[in-house]
Amino acid sequence: MQIRKILLFISFFLGFAALDATANPVDSLLERIDKGASRKFCTELVASDCEFYEVGYRHGKVTVRGNSYVNIAYGVHQYLKQRLGIQLSWNSMHARLPKVLPPWKKKERRETDIKYRYYLNYCTLSYSMAFWDWKRWEQELDWMALHGINLCLDIVGTDVVWRNVLLQLGYTRAEIDKIIAGPAFQAWWLMNNMEGWGGPNSDAWYDQREALQKKILKRMNELGINVCLPGYSGMVPHDARQRLGLDVSDPGMWCGYKRPAFLLPTDKRFTEIATLYYKEQQRLYGKARFYSMDPFHEGGSVEGVDLRAAGEAIMREMKRVNPEAVWVVQAWQACPHPEMIRHLRNGDMLVLDLFSESRPQWGDPESTWYRKNGFDGHNWAYCMLLNYGGNVGLFGKLQHVVDEFYKARNSRFSSTMRGVGLTMEGIENNPVMYELVCDLPWSTADADRIEWSDWLCRYVQARYGNVSNPNVIAAWLLLARSIYGCPADNVSQGCRESVFCARPSLDAKWVSSWAETVDYYEPDSVIRAARLMVEAAVDMPANANFRYDIVDITRQAVAERARLVYNEIVAAYKAHDRKMFRHSTQRFLRLLLQQDRLLSSIPDFMVGRWIKQARSIATNAAEADHYEWNARTQITIWGNRQAAEQGGLREYAHKEWSGVLRDFYYPRWRMYFDALDATFDGKPMPQFDFYAIDEAWTRRHNPYPSEAQGDAVEFAREAMAALDEAE
Incomplete structure (x- = not known):
């Protein structure tokens, strides 16, 4: 009996020790990469106003320090790539680490003044992620952390918010089924482009989405990835004038689909409906620090809309929820309209320059989408779109993406350049381009400036296990x-x-x-x-x-x-x-x-x-x-x-x-x-x-x-x- 008690105590102690070893979210991430990997690293969170990571070697362990768990995870990935030839990519998020990790020869510290490393386009969440379960989402969240992503758009479960809001407004379930889009098309509904296509959705679907979103948000919070939730942009059903007596404008058609209506900011119920939306969202998923809103996206008519008042109303309602919140908006074609954002307070908005690598809007006079005043003093992010429709095909601008990044860094608009983003329409393709852009924020110092040919050689070696094969290098060149x-x-x-x-x-x-x-x-x-x-x-x-x-x-x-x-x-x-x-x-x-x-x-x-x-x-x-x-x-x-x-x-x-x-x-x-x-x-x-x-x-x-x-x-x-x- 005494031996049994001792064995139970040892078992309990070992179980507790194992739990404690993986309490750090980066350690948990390492365990998902390779069981036992967390014991081979020493990770340390350090309070600092500076965005940094540091890789070293002490007492037989690889040590990785940083001011955030995301930065630590990025540092871990740098070690894996540079020292072990292990590149964790969409097609492979697991690896076999050696029993004893080789030392890091010289302590390396990298800092960046790029505060936000942003991820996802609305389209990505439908073209690539429409049917993901938690297992696949868990891998993607690990991918984000390992690539330094600290701000991510997340629209999962927003249809649950809207279903509940529409029920409170008096819409029947049958009517709602004609408004909320189906699983593969929700991105375009939430960007105010269309209604209903791909539906209706079952009760089980809504239950699943709510449960999945709560898991995603919990993991993001653990890792320190800021969530960007869809905010209230003035969208109401296309029949809101007849059905609810609202004063709305008609944004017109999008590719043959009737768009939702836009609730005019002068309507006395604007605050009421925005409050309903945010209250329900907060009840389900809590408050966010960042909210994404893109009224009039991709050609929506602004006829009859006071754009200044619209921008002020959208901002006002967001700030009621969280006075510290930031409005995240996509710069695409004519949006955001300058008249809508010009008079808003600088610091309250982050503009994603969605297609920076080809049609920048940050103020580059050589761009076909030139904005003389950039984003009127608002903070912005240099983003790469690269992929449209989630199509399959090799494609990229290796040299140009790098050159344009440094061009923006040296422009008169650099003081408000606060982020770098991946805003592709589909993922799981062209990994070389995404690896490159994820490294840009950490290569801002002159000594660390990326030269594509040197970077590419390092990329190939890391991707294939530190194997140097002349044919492979020649192929990639x-x-x-x-x-x-x-x-x-x-x-x-x-x-x-x-x-x-x-x-x-x-x-x-x-x-x-x-x-x-x-x-x-x-x-x-x-x-x-x-x-x-x-x-x-x-x-x-x-x-x-x-x-x-x-x-x-x-x-x-x-x-x-x-x-x-x-x-x-x-x-x-x-x-x-x-x-x-x-x-x-x-x-x-x-x-x-x-x-x-x-x-x-x-x-x-x-x-x-x-x-x-x-x-x-x-x-x-x-x-x-x-x-x-x-x-x-x-x-x-x-x-x-x-x-x-x-x-x-x-x-x-x-x-x-x-x-x-x-x-x-x-x-x-x-x-x-x-x-x-x-x-x-x-x-x-x-x-x-x-x-x-x-x-x-x-x-x-x-x-x-x-x-x-x-x-x-x-x-x-x-x-x-x-x-x-x-x-």
Whole structure:
């Protein structure tokens, strides 16, 4: 009996010790990376007005100090990357650390005057995160901390707030179902662009969102990541004049959808409705220090609106909730209207210059979106948008992003530059660009200034485990000088879209309506880079990052070859050369199927993963089918017929993914090529109703695999062999 008591005491003591070891949120994060990792580091939170992290080595442990847990986590990641060759990325958030960590040779301290490192665009939360569960969110919050993110937009569960507010205003549940958007489309509803599309949402959905948001907020609070919640921007349902007797303006249409109405600040009920909103939000999720509000986003009409009064009313109601709160607003196109923000007190607003790398609004006179006075003295953040629609494709401006950052730092507007942000529309792509921008805030001193070529070499070594392979370095230099070397004057919306995903025609320049990508690199550079990666695979450790990159780069190479073959198809058809036409179309279709097979080797590139995420959060079969319809619709037709065709939204969020390539894009191209071939016999070319054809796929529920279907390196070799055959 005595021995049993002793054993129980020891067990209790060890359990308590283990709990104490992971009480520090960074230690808990380390445990999620690799069990036992927290015992190999000594992390210390130091009170300081200065944003800093410090990495050293003491008493056989790596020591990381900082003035915030986020800065400590960023310092930990710097050690992992630079000393161990462990880069934690979206495709791999786990690692095996050595039993004894090698020492850090010299204590390193970095400081920054960039107060805010901001993360997310409304679109990201729908294009990439619409169906995430807590497990996936937990990994993302770890990713944020490791990359120094300390301010993050979070719209999860805002639909619960609005449902409750609308019920209090007298709307029925059936009416609310036509107002609140569905899971894959909530970003555009909350940006005041549309209502209802993708709904209705079940009670279980609202319960899930509330519970998930509370977990997210709790973890953000533990890590010290400031949450930015959607505030009250004046949005009311489009029928608020008739239904509630409110004095509203009509912001018009957005891509074929009716926008919500804007409650005029002169209406005596503005304060009442704002108070209802914030009271309900606070009851569910507490107060925030930052609130995001974007009235008139993306072309909303301001006719009949006193913009100064509108800005003052929005600010006033936010300050009632928290006098210390900051209004976060996206600078996009004409918003925020200068008349709306000019008279607001400086220090109460943070403007996200959403597209700083291509169309800055901070006051750069060379910009096509030039604002002479910048943001009228308000604090602002230099942001990189990079990705539109969550499309798949290599793309970036390695040199230009760096140059523009330092240009802004040295401008007359630098005194109000308080942040750096990642404001992409979709994540889990082009990790090199996001790693670069996350390092910018910590490279403000002249001695630490980033030179892209040196930085890229360090990036590659860290990403692949400190393995220096000349073929890999050569491949990345080719990419940096071609597809990642997009010229400064190119302001297109993201990557050169894959012709596989284009709607079939003899003039398939782009996939989405607003792409307008011009050819700025030689396709052969990407093809040679892919060949070098495949050749290097023999000598490279097959870590998760290398597997992801070899597939992604090879995918891009196959897409480049397909575009060249497509040009041959068009030329053959116009030359009435049926033999060459048939030969080229068969090559194109074989490449498309080969691309599908290649991408099936990595879950990140499989439509099955996206659909599984959607179906997995359902509580019954009907919900699962509805969520799957949301998932399939978003990446194909996007909206109803009017929005897709006249509004231009079709395939804006297209994905070059395994499964959708085989079952959606391949049949379209084959049908089109067969019809073209028949015209050689004098048959008329049919008028295809592509919307009807595409919409049918969104209604299906055929299963797709969500786990890798083969070896990434082997499939990449096969794809390169097929690509060479297509020369």
